[in-house]
Amino acid sequence: xxxxxxxxxxxxxxxxxxxxxxxxxxCAFLLFGLLQALSVFFxxxxxxxGASRLVVQSRVSFTESLPIRMLxxxxxxxGVKAVSHDQWFGGVWGENEQLFVFAxxxxxxxxxxxxxxxSDAEWAAFKNTRTGVIAGRKAAEARGWKVGQKLPIKSxxxxxxxGSMAWEFDLVGIFDGIDESWQAQTLGLYINxxxxxxxxxxxxxxxxxxNVVLDDPQQANAVAQAIDAKFLxxxxxxxxxxxxxxxxxxxxxxxxxxxxxxxILVAVFFTILILTGNTMAQAVRERIPELAVLKTLxxxxxxxxxxxxxxxxxxxxxxxxxxxxxxxxxxxxxxxxVPQFFGSVRTNATVWFQxxxxxxxxxxxxxxxPALKAGRVKIVDALAGR
Amino acid sequence: xxxxxxxxxxxxxxYTRGKQRVEVLHNLSxxxxxxxxxxxxxxxxxxxxxxxxxxxxxxxxxxxxxxxxGKRIDGMNSGQLANWRASNVGFVxxxxxxxxxxxxxxxxxxxxxxxxxxxxxxxxxxxxxxxxVGLKDRARHKPKELSGGQEQRVAxxxxxxxxxxxxxxxEPTGDLDRKTADEILTLLQRLNREYGKTxxxxxxxxxxxxxxxxxxxxxxxxxxAQAA
Numbered sequence: 001x002x003x004x005x006x007x008x009x010x011x012x013x014x015x016x017x018x019x020x021x022x023x024x025x026x027c028a029f030l031l032f033g034l035l036q037a038l039s040v041f042f043x044x045x046x047x048x049x050g051a052s053r054l055v056v057q058s059r060v061s062f063t064e065s066l067p068i069r070m071l072x073x074x075x076x077x078x079g080v081k082a083v084s085h086d087q088w089f090g091g092v093w094g095e096n097e098q099l100f101v102f103a104x105x106x107x108x109x110x111x112x113x114x115x116x117x118x119s120d121a122e123w124a125a126f127k128n129t130r131t132g133v134i135a136g137r138k139a140a141e142a143r144g145w146k147v148g149q150k151l152p153i154k155s156x157x158x159x160x161x162x163g164s165m166a167w168e169f170d171l172v173g174i175f176d177g178i179d180e181s182w183q184a185q186t187l188g189l190y191i192n193x194x195x196x197x198x199x200x201x202x203x204x205x206x207x208x209x210x211n212v213v214l215d216d217p218q219q220a221n222a223v224a225q226a227i228d229a230k231f232l233x234x235x236x237x238x239x240x241x242x243x244x245x246x247x248x249x250x251x252x253x254x255x256x257x258x259x260x261x262x263x264i265l266v267a268v269f270f271t272i273l274i275l276t277g278n279t280m281a282q283a284v285r286e287r288i289p290e291l292a293v294l295k296t297l298x299x300x301x302x303x304x305x306x307x308x309x310x311x312x313x314x315x316x317x318x319x320x321x322x323x324x325x326x327x328x329x330x331x332x333x334x335x336x337x338v339p340q341f342f343g344s345v346r347t348n349a350t351v352w353f354q355x356x357x358x359x360x361x362x363x364x365x366x367x368x369x370p371a372l373k374a375g376r377v378k379i380v381d382a383l384a385g386r
Numbered sequence: 387x388x389x390x391x392x393x394x395x396x397x398x399x400x401y402t403r404g405k406q407r408v409e410v411l412h413n414l415s416x417x418x419x420x421x422x423x424x425x426x427x428x429x430x431x432x433x434x435x436x437x438x439x440x441x442x443x444x445x446x447x448x449x450x451x452x453x454x455x456g457k458r459i460d461g462m463n464s465g466q467l468a469n470w471r472a473s474n475v476g477f478v479x480x481x482x483x484x485x486x487x488x489x490x491x492x493x494x495x496x497x498x499x500x501x502x503x504x505x506x507x508x509x510x511x512x513x514x515x516x517x518x519v520g521l522k523d524r525a526r527h528k529p530k531e532l533s534g535g536q537e538q539r540v541a542x543x544x545x546x547x548x549x550x551x552x553x554x555x556x557e558p559t560g561d562l563d564r565k566t567a568d569e570i571l572t573l574l575q576r577l578n579r580e581y582g583k584t585x586x587x588x589x590x591x592x593x594x595x596x597x598x599x600x601x602x603x604x605x606x607x608x609x610x611a612q613a614a
Contacts, residue, residue, distance in 0.1 A: 002499050002505065002508075003499060005488070005492060006485075006488070006492075006496070006499070009485075009487035009488055009492070010485075010487055012487070013486075013487050289483065290483075290485050290486075293479075293483045293485070294496070295468065296442075296444060296471065296477050296483075297471070297472065297477070297496055297497045297500075297544075298468050298469065298470075298471045298472025298473070298497060298500050299468065299472075299500065300464075300465050300468045300469075301464060301465070301468075302465075303500075379444045379445075380439050380444055380445045383444075383479070383483075
């Protein structure tokens with residue numbers, strides 16, 4: 001601690017340069033925190049713990065729809081309480097605003113998703129109105145929608161039988177969530193599957209994915225395996241997983257997220273390494289006469305080496321702590337605002353530990369070469385300006 | 387008989403610059419008693435600074451013996467020399483060599499960081515040293531806020547703070563005007579007379595040498611006359 005004042009003062013020798021270096025480190029660790037949290041989330045194995053609902057999708061990809069005829073077969077399986085289906089509609093509002101629109105059966109939706117809260121009258125209207133649509137409270141509030149109004153929604157996947165992509169629905173209900181977590185997820189819309197199946201050009205035989213409500217959450221893994229086993233070697237092999245894992249897969253469709261994240265992090269850290277390493281080396285070069293003075297006063301080679309190395313460590317530690325705290329705030333915000341996808345993403349202890357290792361590695365990589373150079377400074381030559 | 391503090395015996399020093407071997411000191415011997423104030427004079431390249439660096443333990447002789455305060459320093463490794471310098475020698479340079487990022491007080495404190503002294507004791511001693519050189523009121527100023535003479539006083543305070551017996555000064559007034567140079571030399575003289583510090587000072591300036599008790603002349607790496 002007695003060297004703190006010396007180290008701290010040396011660190012801020014050139015304030016602008018120190019701030020810029022620190023900002024680049026903060027940015028690097030902010031990215032590290034964000035990307036690594038996502039990487040840990042996407043790299044985690046299948047998790048059925050506490051799953052009361054499963055999602056059955058095509059084994060190939062969830063973009064490959066499963067046929068509706070599978071519904072009674074799944075419904076008849078032991079351990080299955082109820083089944084509904086979700087067909088991604090690909091809705092676009094206005095010019096180019098993406099909506100989360102799914103075609104579903106109103107009665108089955110109500111049974112399989114008791115978390116959605118809506119009046120009986122609105123549920124009945126949804127069931128009885130072929131062109132009916134219900135919207136989540138947040139989705140409706142964001143666009144000022146009122147029950148009774150017509151919603152022109154384009155589909156970027158399904159044309160109507162007349163070839164038009166423009167669909168028109170009647171808003172018959174606005175649903176909310178039963179608790180804070182579900183209320184935060186009221187960003188989607190449901191259209192009546194019956195109307196969708198009749199009116200779209202591709203036919204009525206497909207269902208998208210199936211949502212399976214279980215009799216006993218303890219049996220989630222067994223039921224999932226049973227469903228997949230049942231359709232094994234059929235034209236429609238399935239992949240059954242918890243809702244959480246399915247949501248992960250929604251993003252994983254863009255590629256191997258873990259690999260992408262790792263490549264981005266390597267690129268970021270390599271860039272920061274070069275920038276910070278160069279800055280540290282330059283800072284030491286400028287201070288060689290001062291380091292020689294320290295040695296003249298009796299500071300040993302080892303002490304001078306340690307002082308320069310600790311300087312790099314302090315700089316990297318500040319960057320890492322501030323960057324990781326910002327990442328934590330950002331991840332918390334993301335989890336609160338898009339809980340259906342990022343609800344369980346966290347900058348947890350694993351991510352903090354990885355950041356700690358990255359910080360140590362970075363500090364050694366950028367600090368060790370100039371520190372060793374500082375330790376090797378020859379007093380007589382340095383004082384003579386050689 | 388006066389106690390000898392510095393004993394230089396048959397010292398040879400040569401440097402290798404590229405493929406060329408340059409012999410700077412040739413079989414030089416010198417004795418300096420405790421409490422002496424010696425001015426080392428001579429033309430550029432005569433070996434003054436090299437001799438000063440050897441006496442201060444900043445460099446090692448190619449051959450010969452250097453004994454300071456009864457201790458042979460010519461055979462010490464760099465770690466041993468660093469420890470020895472920390473407690474036995476104070477250095478004053480031509481261009482002050484203060485750390486620009488530290489205040490005067492913190493600059494003076496630097497040698498004490500190598501001791502086991504506590505923080506408050508270190509700062510107390512640093513302030514006493516600054517008081518001796520007449521700069522206590524500038525303790526919180528950084529070097530760029532001080533004049534050249536004040537910077538050199540801070541450097542002298544730094545050299546004094548660990549209470550070494552020996553002060554080595556390399557052209558301490560070389561960067562100062564006459565009036566300020568006289569003030570610095572008077573201060574060094576006071577340190578020699580009142581505090582008993584042994585001072586070895588390299589200078590080109592005959593007026594500066596007048597403040598010393600005696601002058602040693604070097605030319606081409608050998609000792610010339612010694613004037614009292």
